[in-house]
Each structure stands twice: as C-alpha cells, then as structure tokens.
Amino acid sequence: MAQGVPLGKVFGGTRMSAIVLGGGLMGSATAFFLARRGIATTLIDTGRIGAGATVASFGNIRRSGRYLPQLPLAHRSLALWHRLETLLGRDVEFRATGHLRLIFDPEGLALMRRFAEDARPWGLDLEELGPDQIRRRFPGLGPDAIAASFSPRDGSANPRLIAPAFADAAARAGVQVVDQAQVLSVKPGFTVETSRGTFHADRLVNCTGHHGAALAAQFGEPVPIEVRGPQMAVTEPLPHRILPVVGVWSAEHGAYLRQVERGNVVFGGAVDRGTVGADGRAHADPARLPAQLRAVVRLCPALRHVAVIRQWSGAEGYVRDGLPVMGASGTTAGLFHAFGFCGHGFQLGPGVGDAMAELVATGRCETPLEDFHIGRFAA
Ligand SMILES: Cc1cc2nc3c(=O)[nH]c(=O)nc-3n(C[C@H](O)[C@H](O)[C@H](O)COP(=O)(O)OP(=O)(O)OC[C@H]3O[C@@H](n4cnc5c(N)ncnc54)[C@H](O)[C@@H]3O)c2cc1C
Incomplete structure (x- = not known):
C-alpha cells in the first residue's frame, strides 16, 4: 500500500515534502513548524506520541549551566515556550516560575x-x-x-502534555500523524515502509531519540551514544x-x-x-x-x-561529548538529524522544532547549530 503525503508548498517548481521519524517532543515540534512553513509533512512514530524520553522528563525549562554556544537555541526555545499556549491552542502547564x-x-x-x-x-x-x-x-x-x-524567566511545563499538544496542532495544520507504526525499512530518496503503510518524501528528519544513532549509522554516520535512565x-x-x-x-x-x-x-x-x-x-x-x-x-x-x-x-541518549546531534546529514542530501539530547532536551524542544523546520525549508538556520553537526564524529 503506497500512501501519499499532503500537498506542500512549491519550492523552485518542486513540492517539498518531509517525513519526520519520531514523535517525541523534537519530532512533533519539528512537524508542527514544518507544516506552518507549508511543507507537506508526515510524522511517524513506532509507539505512542510523546511516550519516549519526553514523557519521563522532569519538565525543567532551565538555561543556566548549559554549554554556552547552546544558549542562542535555548533563548529561541524559551521565547516559544512563552507563546506556546497561543501557538498550540492548549495549556501545556508552562509556568515561568523562575x-x-x-x-x-x-x-x-x-x-x-x-x-x-x-x-x-x-x-x-x-x-x-x-x-x-x-x-x-x-x-x-x-x-x-x-x-x-x-x-x-525560566520555569517548567508538563512533560505528559507537550508532545501530544504539538502533534495535535500539527495534525490541525495538515500533518499526517502515523503512530504505533512498526518501521520496516527506511530507504534513501526517501521511502519509509511501515506496518501502517509506505510513505515517500524528499526530506527525512531523524528525531528518533536514543534510536537516532542507529538510523544515522544506516546512512554512514556513526555517533557514539550511550543510553541511560x-x-x-x-x-x-x-x-x-x-x-x-x-x-x-x-x-x-x-x-x-x-x-x-x-x-x-x-x-x-x-x-x-x-x-x-x-x-x-x-x-x-x-x-x-x-x-x-x-x-x-x-x-x-x-x-x-x-x-x-x-x-x-526513561531511556535517553547521551552522546559522548554531551551535546546533541542537530543539522543536515554529512552524507545524504535531504536527510536531517535532531537526536541525542543528553538529558537536557526538554527546554530546547520548541526551539529545536522551529530551527529544524527553518533548516529543512531554507537550507539555513539563523540560530548557530554548527557545534551540533553530526560530522564532528566522522573519521
Ligand atoms: C527521566 C528524564 C528526565 C529528564 N528531565 C529533563 C529536564 O528536566 N529538562 C530537560 O531539558 N530535559 C530533560 N530530559 C531530557 C528530555 O526529556 C529529552 O532530551 C527529550 O524529551 C528528547 O526528546 P526526543 O523527541 O528527542 O526523544 P523521545 O521523547 O525519546 O522521542 C523519540 C521518539 O522516537 C520514536 N522512535 C524510535 N525509533 C523510531 C523509528 N525508527 N521510527 C519512528 N519513530 C521512532 C520513539 O517511539 C519515541 O517516541 C529528561 C530525560 C529523562 C529520561
């Protein structure tokens, strides 16, 4: 069974489409912001939306103690947390309690x-x-x-509410949400074969949490990651x-x-x-x-x-240098990664979604992401 994706915005004569693999906070936020940029998007998760590391989170929205070059992304994210109730049409219990x-x-x-x-x-x-x-x-x-x-201005939010709120808002914006789908194969180009149908798109975003390294390895990009709880x-x-x-x-x-x-x-x-x-x-x-x-x-x-x-x-991926993997693939055109958030991804989530959507749609990102590029682990 081959299934299409919703029609997307026309970019230079071709319709851009994206599959986001992984419906945790990163994937559901990325899908939401891709849809707002007019890109035909399918969000696929092997389990339930938000039931991975995201639901287990403590819910801390903290900027202090972060790797300094990550602060622009953390600021971008915090500005979005302050607007999320309006953007998503739902209270995700974000409170800027300090x-x-x-x-x-x-x-x-x-x-x-x-x-x-x-x-x-x-x-x-x-x-x-x-x-x-x-x-x-x-x-x-x-x-x-x-x-x-x-x-x-920092605070907290409810980890149980955030990914479903993003995914529901994404669905209202036209995203096809496919959860509890066993992923059988992921082929360049891109074709994702699942137990709930086969999906095609010209962009693929790897937001599969601690499973992200296995998917990246399939495209010749090793990432040293340890899974801890x-x-x-x-x-x-x-x-x-x-x-x-x-x-x-x-x-x-x-x-x-x-x-x-x-x-x-x-x-x-x-x-x-x-x-x-x-x-x-x-x-x-x-x-x-x-x-x-x-x-x-x-x-x-x-x-x-x-x-x-x-x-x-909750199982979370800790990359060897303590930084996430974010950005375009170093080996495969159209492939993007956002995984391995090392226990501090909850605060970053909305900003990651917005930044990844900007990168996928325009090929550039106003927030510096160079330090998180997967190429840092290339031999
Ligand atoms: C106990 C705990 C407490 C934490 N506390 C905080 C905190 O207070 N503050 C903070 O900033 N961060 C915190 N974190 C970290 C934060 O929760 C994570 O960094 C963040 O939720 C990661 O989101 P994600 O979308 O990358 O991963 P996940 O939420 O794990 O989502 C990945 C999704 O991908 C799906 N998937 C896997 N393989 C595939 C595949 N092949 N195809 C399709 N889908 C697939 C999974 O089913 C899952 O739903 C905490 C983490 C844990 C575990």
Whole structure:
C-alpha cells in the first residue's frame, strides 16, 4: 500500500515534502513548524506520541549551566515556550516560575559565578542571591545554602502534555500523524515502509531519540551514544508552596525538585543515571531512593516526612561529548538529524522544532547549530 503525503508548498517548481521519524517532543515540534512553513509533512512514530524520553522528563525549562554556544537555541526555545499556549491552542502547564539554584559550598559558588560571567555576553543574566535574600524570597528552601542563582524567566511545563499538544496542532495544520507504526525499512530518496503503510518524501528528519544513532549509522554516520535512565520520583500531594524549580550548583549530579500545582513534588538527580535493560526500557531502582531523598531534603527540609508515591525512569541518549546531534546529514542530501539530547532536551524542544523546520525549508538556520553537526564524529 503506497500512501501519499499532503500537498506542500512549491519550492523552485518542486513540492517539498518531509517525513519526520519520531514523535517525541523534537519530532512533533519539528512537524508542527514544518507544516506552518507549508511543507507537506508526515510524522511517524513506532509507539505512542510523546511516550519516549519526553514523557519521563522532569519538565525543567532551565538555561543556566548549559554549554554556552547552546544558549542562542535555548533563548529561541524559551521565547516559544512563552507563546506556546497561543501557538498550540492548549495549556501545556508552562509556568515561568523562575529557576532557583542553591549553593552549599565555595566550589559551587565559584562554578556559578564563572558561569554567570561567561553567560552574560550570551544574553543570560543570573541574579545572585545571598542567604538573607534566599530566606526572604524563598522561605523554607535551602536553609543552609550560602548563596543561590535565580533565573526569573525560566520555569517548567508538563512533560505528559507537550508532545501530544504539538502533534495535535500539527495534525490541525495538515500533518499526517502515523503512530504505533512498526518501521520496516527506511530507504534513501526517501521511502519509509511501515506496518501502517509506505510513505515517500524528499526530506527525512531523524528525531528518533536514543534510536537516532542507529538510523544515522544506516546512512554512514556513526555517533557514539550511550543510553541511560535518569531516575525520578514524586511525592504525595501537599499544599502548594514551592513556586520556582529548585536545583543545586555542584560539580556532581545535584538534586532538583519542583512542586506541580496539584501539590505533588517531583524530584530527581543526586544519583548516577541507571542502565537500560535488554527491553530497551530504563527502570527506577528503589535502592537509590534514600540517597536522592537525603539530597532533596537539604533543598527543602519540610519534605522529610512526606510519602513518595511513585518512581520512574526513561531511556535517553547521551552522546559522548554531551551535546546533541542537530543539522543536515554529512552524507545524504535531504536527510536531517535532531537526536541525542543528553538529558537536557526538554527546554530546547520548541526551539529545536522551529530551527529544524527553518533548516529543512531554507537550507539555513539563523540560530548557530554548527557545534551540533553530526560530522564532528566522522573519521
Ligand atoms: C527521566 C528524564 C528526565 C529528564 N528531565 C529533563 C529536564 O528536566 N529538562 C530537560 O531539558 N530535559 C530533560 N530530559 C531530557 C528530555 O526529556 C529529552 O532530551 C527529550 O524529551 C528528547 O526528546 P526526543 O523527541 O528527542 O526523544 P523521545 O521523547 O525519546 O522521542 C523519540 C521518539 O522516537 C520514536 N522512535 C524510535 N525509533 C523510531 C523509528 N525508527 N521510527 C519512528 N519513530 C521512532 C520513539 O517511539 C519515541 O517516541 C529528561 C530525560 C529523562 C529520561
């Protein structure tokens, strides 16, 4: 069965069409922005939309601590997060509550000050707070912190809502959404054969998350990637008191938490990322919970006697140099990659979708993506 794609915009006499493989945040956002550029787009996922790393995310929309040349993309993305309710016609629970990052030792303070100074020319201004300001503005948080940074425009959103919201808006804009389709083959040109039909397009965007490296390898582009599972948990609902997302400046894996408006406190960090089983799934390890709780209670001592009701993890691709793979293929005309977001892709998602759509449609991108090009791993 051969299926067409919706008619697209005419580019230089030919109709541009695209298949986006992978309906996580990156793929569903890319499909949405491609459709807004008039490109006939099909979004294909082997599972359910948004049910990969995206749904497992902590939901942190944080710019501090990022690789500096990634900040233009992070700013582009943050501007979109602020407009998403209008763009998607749905509240994805984005709240610009600010991101408070506590500091408990001189090393953390030096780390924060160095980053804040280096990030200023990149357009990110962090407020430095002393202990009195922390106590006054954020009572109950980090009582033994010696300082903190605060980034007022950052915040969080609901990881369960974001990819389906993008995919639904994409469908309303004309994208053909094909989920739960076993992908049988991907051929240059491009033809994607699935259990739900065969699809053709002249552009292919690889947004398959930690599976992205296998697809890239098929086109002669190796990417060293490791699949790991950060571990998350959530408490019973409590009166809503914690407004900002809270983290730590530390050279180690610091803990982080946020309270959703329904009252539950979601937390993660403080322990090594778990391994992923033969089933390709990441599983939370209850034995790691006490260490996480000790770290979280330091951020908010009132959580000491609260019940944890659920733990989870999610399989995420960590590229060897800690940076994602984004941009045009180095081997195959018409092929593009956006995968391997190394545990920090949630914030970037809307910006990645917009930037990839710009790149696919125009061959250029106003946001610098050179550092993320797949060619950095070519022999
Ligand atoms: C536990 C956890 C917490 C996190 N917390 C944060 C955070 O607080 N802040 C932050 O910025 N980032 C965070 N991240 C990272 C962020 O969630 C990810 O970087 C981001 O969601 C990746 O999105 P994606 O679309 O690339 O991948 P995914 O969401 O994994 O989507 C990939 C999709 O591709 C599909 N697929 C796979 N193979 C194929 C194929 N061959 N054909 C078609 N479809 C295919 C899969 O079914 C899947 O739906 C976290 C990640 C995890 C796991």
